[in-house]
Amino acid sequence: MDSELERYLVQPVLKAMQVLQLVCEASEPIALNDLVRAAALPKTTVFRYLRTLAALRLIEHEPDSDRYRAGIGLWWLSHASNPYETLRQVCRPEMKRLQQRFNETVNLGVLSDREVLYLDIVESERSLRMQATIGATDPLHSTALGKALLAFRSAAQRETLLPQSVPRLTPNTIVDRVELLDQLEIIRATGFALDLGENEEGSCCVAAPICDDRNIALAAISLSAPAARMDGAVRQAICASLMTACAEIGRALLGRRAEVQSTQAQPAA
Amino acid sequence: MDSELERYLVQPVLKAMQVLQLVCEASEPIALNDLVRAAALPKTTVFRYLRTLAALRLIEHEPDSDRYRAGIGLWWLSHASNPYETLRQVCRPEMKRLQQRFNETVNLGVLSDREVLYLDIVESERSLRMQATIGATDPLHSTALGKALLAFRSAAQRETLLPQSVPRLTPNTIVDRVELLDQLEIIRATGFALDLGENEEGSCCVAAPICDDRNIALAAISLSAPAARMDGAVRQAICASLMTACAEIGRALLGRRAEVQSTQAQPAA
DNA sequence: ACCACCTTTTCTTGACATGAAACAAGGCGG
DNA sequence: CCGCCTTGTTTCATGTCAAGAAAAGGTGGT
Numbered sequence: 001m002d003s004e005l006e007r008y009l010v011q012p013v014l015k016a017m018q019v020l021q022l023v024c025e026a027s028e029p030i031a032l033n034d035l036v037r038a039a040a041l042p043k044t045t046v047f048r049y050l051r052t053l054a055a056l057r058l059i060e061h062e063p064d065s066d067r068y069r070a071g072i073g074l075w076w077l078s079h080a081s082n083p084y085e086t087l088r089q090v091c092r093p094e095m096k097r098l099q100q101r102f103n104e105t106v107n108l109g110v111l112s113d114r115e116v117l118y119l120d121i122v123e124s125e126r127s128l129r130m131q132a133t134i135g136a137t138d139p140l141h142s143t144a145l146g147k148a149l150l151a152f153r154s155a156a157q158r159e160t161l162l163p164q165s166v167p168r169l170t171p172n173t174i175v176d177r178v179e180l181l182d183q184l185e186i187i188r189a190t191g192f193a194l195d196l197g198e199n200e201e202g203s204c205c206v207a208a209p210i211c212d213d214r215n216i217a218l219a220a221i222s223l224s225a226p227a228a229r230m231d232g233a234v235r236q237a238i239c240a241s242l243m244t245a246c247a248e249i250g251r252a253l254l255g256r257r258a259e260v261q262s263t264q265a266q267p268a269a
Numbered sequence: 270m271d272s273e274l275e276r277y278l279v280q281p282v283l284k285a286m287q288v289l290q291l292v293c294e295a296s297e298p299i300a301l302n303d304l305v306r307a308a309a310l311p312k313t314t315v316f317r318y319l320r321t322l323a324a325l326r327l328i329e330h331e332p333d334s335d336r337y338r339a340g341i342g343l344w345w346l347s348h349a350s351n352p353y354e355t356l357r358q359v360c361r362p363e364m365k366r367l368q369q370r371f372n373e374t375v376n377l378g379v380l381s382d383r384e385v386l387y388l389d390i391v392e393s394e395r396s397l398r399m400q401a402t403i404g405a406t407d408p409l410h411s412t413a414l415g416k417a418l419l420a421f422r423s424a425a426q427r428e429t430l431l432p433q434s435v436p437r438l439t440p441n442t443i444v445d446r447v448e449l450l451d452q453l454e455i456i457r458a459t460g461f462a463l464d465l466g467e468n469e470e471g472s473c474c475v476a477a478p479i480c481d482d483r484n485i486a487l488a489a490i491s492l493s494a495p496a497a498r499m500d501g502a503v504r505q506a507i508c509a510s511l512m513t514a515c516a517e518i519g520r521a522l523l524g525r526r527a528e529v530q531s532t533q534a535q536p537a538a
Numbered sequence: 539a540c541c542a543c544c545t546t547t548t549c550t551t552g553a554c555a556t557g558a559a560a561c562a563a564g565g566c567g568g
Numbered sequence: 569c570c571g572c573c574t575t576g577t578t579t580c581a582t583g584t585c586a587a588g589a590a591a592a593g594g595t596g597g598t
Contacts, residue, residue, distance in 0.1 A: 010317050012279050013321045053282070077289065477585080
């Protein structure tokens with residue numbers, strides 16, 4: 001499916017990044033030989049990548065033990081006015097407050113490539129909790145985050161972002177396109193989106209969008225919990241807090257100029 | 270001086286990282302042509318790097334505007350059990366408390382390649398304040414951080430880490446090797462290090478080490494201020510708080526197994 | 539002192555990164 | 569509305585330079 005995306009790939013870059021990732025994933029400084037084994041690349045090649053990455057300070061070399069570990073250069077990359085990073089920092093305090101108030105998992109998501117991309121997660125402390133991973137993605141149509149992000153876009157964009165047919169993930173998943181688009185209108189009117197076990201059985205999510213001054217969603221925050229803990233009264237309280245928090249963040253973002261532009265899909269060919 | 274370090278460099282990796290850095294530094298999504306101009310590389314080359322980096326999710330492509338921006342992959346790299354990142358997270362709360370209590374700039378530094386590497390900085394809110402940059406380095410011999418890091422190492426390592434002759438940065442810089450080594454003994458005994466305008470005139474720093482269970486410094490925290498604000502009584506209070514905070518962090522680190530191993534220099538050839 | 543293991547260096551080869559140039563696709567002004 | 573001009577994409581021939589085998593240099597253990 002991504003045969004087109006796999007063109008023009010520069011091998012040395014791919015392989016060097018693989019090595020970098022291995023160094024970063026290692027819980028402790030790692031030696032050349034271990035990297036060679038892990039990466040399944042020739043020793044000389046790995047050696048040269050390590051030297052190159054070290055010159056860029058992306059990794060650092062411990063002369064004593066001849067081991068490599070993550071370097072300060074990574075910090076530069078991920079903090080140099082990275083829009084995701086700033087968005088996360090702005091949202092963090094409100095997300096923590098939501099988590100503390102309801103003790104459920106709070107997710108921050110943006111639209112990326114026709115999917116929801118989880119940018120940040122503040123986890124509930126309960127043993128039974130919803131768990132996603134930062135950087136992971138979920139479909140738009142089956143998640144509260146996705147629907148919130150879709151609803152606060154132009155009608156034209158909703159059309160292009162929503163595939164003609166969407167996969168059924170649970171018995172509750174809404175797979176009828178018209179029904180989905182109708183629901184988006186309701187979400188737009190009420191200001192929040194629900195996911196009643198549509199993405200994963202037994203889980204329930206509430207999401208609200210963070211909008212710019214044109215009422216376009218830049219991101220969305222959701223609270224997710226087992227369905228049993230998310231009934232009537234509690235859900236109402238959550239909805240209210242969530243919408244307040246998101247509106248607050250939206251106002252805070254207006255102050256900044258480093259606005260986060262969510263990816264918008266190209267028109268269907 | 271680093272002619273040896275510049276060997277075995279893989280060009281595609283260097284250039285691709287340059288492009289990645291440019292994308293990350295841009296305050297807003299940036300187009301291919303702008304990158305070509307900024308990087309001074311052929312268009313085709315930059316194009317291929319962008320595709321490669323996008324495949325790795327280090328950057329993301331906005332189909333509408335044909336622009337590129339930092340991607341979520343960066344987050345993976347810098348947060349996948351990066352020892353610096355974990356150290357920073359552990360130290361942050363105490364650093365913030367120190368900053369709030371004294372309203373002076375608080376620095377976190379580690380030993381890296383015979384220098385102090387600033388890992389984190391919590392800035393004073395005063396208009397006249399000491400200011401360093403995360404990722405920047407300073408000499409060991411002229412900074413409180415450096416001396417604290419040196420003092421809590423074996424005598425042998427102090428010898429190898431301290432160059433035979435050190436540069437004079439201000440009139441107060443201690444350039445006599447014997448005098449320096451003597452002072453390290455005192456620092457080791459008292460538990461804190463001072464910099465009285467030795468690195469920059471008019472600035473005064475107090476530093477204390479964060480030690481592991483063998484009393485080896487993993488990192489150090491310093492408070493820096495204009496000399497005028499750092500006299501007798503205040504300095505004593507700062508010293509006490511600093512040493513308490515560092516001891517606390519040391520204890521917290523003992524709990525974790527992801528200990529941060531500071532770089533140790535190789536024996537002088 | 540020998541051996542085993544690991545890093546570093548050297549060297550040859552051909553795969554492949556390269557970049558000029560042509561092509562396609564918008565966008566803007568005339 | 570048309571055509572020029574900017575920007576992204578593709579193609580292709582070339583020679584660079586990344587690759588990897590193999591050997592040398594170091595280090596620590598028994």
